[in-house]
Amino acid sequence: MKTVYTLAIEACHGKSLFVQQDLYTLANKLWSRTTGKDSYFQLKTVSRSGTAVTTTSGLRILPDGPLEDVAPESLIVIPTVNYESRQAISKQLTGLGKEIAWLQNQHQRGAILTAHCTGSFILGETGLLDALPATTSWWLLEAFRRRYPSIRVKRRNLVERGSDQLITGGSANADTLIALQLIEHYMGPVVADQCARTLLIDRNDNRHLPGISLQRYQDHDNTLVAKAQSLIHNSFDQALSLGEVAEQLGVSTRTLIRHFKDTLGLTPRRYLQRIRVETAASLLETTDLNATEVMVHVGYEDPGSFTKLFRDILGTTPAQYLQRKRRANVSN
Known part of the structure; x- marks a missing residue:
């Protein structure tokens, strides 16, 4: 069994906490139906101290527990946050010191870290993406490049693998594509295709929404x-x-x-x-x-x-x- 940890932080987007969990839950059901085996993914939500966090929409989320050391090859889902201005996101990122250190430590232990859209900024703060390819939402690519000049910022693909342990995505359905790629890796293409067909997702479309000069x-x-x-x-x-x-x-x-x-x-x-x-x-x-x-x-x-x-x-x-x-x- 592989554990998927979803990191919950104050003022994150609720969607970024649930989409991949729902996909892994669906994958578990299809996996059991196809193979007769027990669920492959175990799902946990964690926060800094294990206490409740409030999303941007006011939804109050009670995690399963606090940040903890994870087993090698566990999956960690990094949430998205609002990008209101450079100053605002810089202030928010500065306040995530404990979460950043946790991500660095878990990566060292062998965890796989995934992020998309503004979540890529959180992953960028760890320094783990330096000299590696990564992406974010199309309208934030230049801001991402300016803040992290050592990262090889890519704009063509919706999902970019910086390494076997680091995956970033753009906006729109990037989080679902990331999850489907990992489902295929661990469960095989049959289950991944079943998930995609059930949710009407074209998992072969990895094109980034074209950026504009604004x-x-x-x-x-x-x-x-x-x-x-x-x-x-x-x-x-x-x-x-x-x-x-x-x-x-x-x-x-x-x-x-x-x-x-x-x-x-x-x-x-x-x-x-x-x-x-x-x-x-x-x-x-x-x-x-x-x-x-x-x-x-x-x-x-x-x-x-x-x-x-x-x-x-x-x-x-x-x-x-x-x-x-x-x-x-x-x-x-």
Whole structure:
């Protein structure tokens, strides 16, 4: 039996505590059904002192116990946290000294450490990723690279193996892909495929969501704007209105617009448009999707409006952009 330890810390995301546990639980059931053997994975949640922690959504989690030494090849799942600004995450990481030391010690004992999105920052603090390939969420790649210049930051794959004991992932389904890779390693491809089919996960799609050139808009100290940016980044392909963003942040739309203009020099609506258009451009460059498929992927339904906005921001139409890409590919 192999134990999976999920590290719970104050103000982490609840999803990052449960997704992989649910996958390993499903894998156990399929493993027992397929082989007739007992569960392969034992699941435990631990925190600094074993006391309850509260997630960003206010959910109170009572761990199974405090940090403890683990057996070699145990799995440790590192949670994700909010990234509101460089200063905010730096302060949070500084307060995780005990957890960082624990991760370092367990790695030395032979544990396998996994992290994705902002959890990669926690793993980066250990120094274990120095000189190794690693990744994080697409919109945090530059911030990750600046904070950890010794890490070989990768942007192509959604999951990167730095070593046999260190695995990092980007955003979206990276945590599920990490778990599925480990399930395949320990239980075999049959159980991993059954898990993926049950949850409708394409475990062969390891492409990183293309990054966009908006990192320059991250270098500021306005906490309100940073929180709004995080909400926009996480739902840019959905019909999230400015009013809904303002309501979630507890401010008026007028206040939100004023803060965006003062901090970034553009309105929230224009910021969202730039995210959508530059993401669309990246998809045209790095995937085989056509212009219509890309349009839908980034949240638009009307081809005329999308083309007009694309030309307004990038100076060319999606079709012209795609033709230029194809000519460049031929010349290369």
